Amino acid sequence: MLSQDLFVHHVYFWLENTESEADRDALLEGLKKLSAVPTIQQFHIGVPAATNRDVIDRSYACSWLALFANPDDQSSYQTDPIHLHFIDTCGHLWKKVVVYDSIGV
Numbered sequence: 001m002l003s004q005d006l007f008v009h010h011v012y013f014w015l016e017n018t019e020s021e022a023d024r025d026a027l028l029e030g031l032k033k034l035s036a037v038p039t040i041q042q043f044h045i046g047v048p049a050a051t052n053r054d055v056i057d058r059s060y061a062c063s064w065l066a067l068f069a070n071p072d073d074q075s076s077y078q079t080d081p082i083h084l085h086f087i088d089t090c091g092h093l094w095k096k097v098v099v100y101d102s103i104g105v
Helices: 021-034 071-079 081-093
Strands: 008-016 040-046 061-066 094-103
Touching: 008 021, 008 071, 021 061, 021 081, 061 071, 071 081, 071 094, 081 094
Parallel strands: none
Antiparallel strands: 008 061, 008 094, 040 061
């Protein structure tokens, strides 16, 4: 069982240039570098699965899931230089970002 203090940070990205494989690859590479933030316990980088049901949104280009031990670790991630560098170097690649943060109950 996972810790109740676990903080889940899930981010979905929509590309500015939706047809650009180079832009998607650059964003995926940026996310790989982002995984070096020390407070991240686990991470997952993904693209839409081939599933197709009415409740599934496959309109995003890629997703970033990061697990933190607690809300304080996630808070420090927000100002970590690696995270800020990711935003500076990759921010031009996306037109929309949606974040879902959750904590245990």
